[in-house]
Amino acid sequence: MTELPRLILARDHIQHGLTPKDLARRSSTGALVRIRHGVYVDGTAWHALKPWEQYRLRVNAAAETCGSPTVFARYSAASVWGIPTVGRQEVVHALTLQNDGGRSRAGVRRHYADPAGLTAVRREGLLVTGRVRTVLDLAAFTSFAEAIVPLDHVLRPDTAKGLPALSKEALLAGIEGNYTSAAARRIAVAIDFADPLSGSAGESYGRALMSVNGFEPPALQYEVRDADGLVGYADYYWRGVRVAGEFDGVDKYLKPEYLRGRSPSQAVVDEKYREDRIRATGRAVVRWVWSDLMTPGRLERKLAAAGVPRRRARSAG
Template sequence: MTNLPPFLLSRDRILHGFSANDLAKRVRSGALVRVRHGVYVDGPTWRAMRPWQQYRVRVQAAAETFEKPTIFARHSSASVWDIPFIGQNHPVQALTLKNDGGRSRAGVTRHFAAREGLEVVKLEGLLVTGRVRTVLDLAAFSPFTEAVAPLDHVLRPDLTRHLHALTKAELETGIGGLYSAAAARRIRTAIAFADPASASAGESWSRALIHVAGFEPPILQQRFTDAAGLVGYSDFYWKDSRVIGEFDGEEKYVKPEFLKGRTTSEAVLAEKNRENRLRSLGFRVERWDWADLAAAGTLERKLAAAGVARRRTRSAVFDAQNFP
């Protein structure tokens, strides 16, 4: 269950001894943050949250203001399922079962969905599309580079929620007749590329950008050893170019499952020592972070400068035996 901050609803302000003017003053001072019309949360708590956590709060806040049952979809459903996605400025998204073209209102974008074949799950007190429909919708209506992370995630078991890994066959079956031919092609392209070996959303996004930029596909989670034993596993490895790529997500230095009992400073030092050992083996190590991924062209320039090879076009593949 996601830990969400308590909400203060303007309709309940009298119960807390607040007037409308009191709420306005607290918002101006930063003590409260208005998440959406009529819904407030503690200011310091909100500012301490990461963007994806704030988005989850916005979804919950929307649910607090709806009077009719609402099915959340796409990024909003993904946030409830804890399925990672790319981007920070998505609207709250829900479904409408009326084929009127969908509509947007009060910060919520609604998309038409036919009732037939629609799987709806109650999760954390909200109605959301099922896991398969959620990631397929993201693949259908997001750019390829953003579609990969959710698919990679569901191909791995979700140990926190005790959910089994989905298979590519299950995802393919889920397409059915729900999507247009063009959307189905986009989904199948993303499914074919998806790989559970990507251990984080940042690695998935990196891999998709690497592919779109035309580089040779890297080996994922390559094991390295030296005279002292195991050095570790790389995020990306280009054997022919002798380049190792590392995505530096903050979870590597913050989350307990990555720290493994170490302090952040100890984790940083260990990572530096690991990189030095890799360099001593004759590899070039190139690192990037979220900001590099978000800045168009930055990762491509880094990898090109590091000497990572581009994919050869079919017309440039030379076969001496068949060459006239």
């Protein structure tokens, strides 16, 4: 993750050599961006951040302005843990121990949590729910497709953060006593579907959408070989119809761990050569990008056009 820019707090304006009028003027010109009442950040640095990095900075800003110890949860805790989620987030999520239905104030939405079942963890200087509670909360209160993204992520080691994989048993054990029976069922179904073989947030979200739209489940990270040896691993593969599915996220063309010393343009060329080799084995290849996942119906149409089969009805045996 990009190193986040420093927050400029209005209460510290004297230390920055600025007056409140200076802050307001610089904010009006775009030199500073006010991301929360009394909290500013350099405008150029802010606009260079990815949306999820901007959200992470909003969580930091909320932590600076909350008047009492605050436990961040759901999307906000996920952003601190480095657990990916789907969709652009604006509201910061925190917990309240008062069972008054929760309340929102100044961009912070508070959710009730029973103190008896709550354990807070200090992470990067903030109090957050633990990884298990964080992903279970997301599974309980988001759609099935969105829930699979964080669940898949925590089932594999997070080498960037130095965190071990969580087991499905540990996740299931965290349900009891913390959720309604309906929420517990939703969580259990999502945990059962989750798979550590999914290689990225986009792959996880796409796989969940396939299930929602009734397609047969594919094999993941399917090894493809030809006469010259290993071609590579397809993100998805449907054996019965010999169709390989590939999610094209930007990571494989930008991140060093994917580039492995290559330039982005060479990575594009290599990916095209790899696809040609897969097609030469007699397999079809269907590709999609993030915009296909975020546009309702687009992935479904692509898969149907490629001949990916739907699940059989139970009555068909």
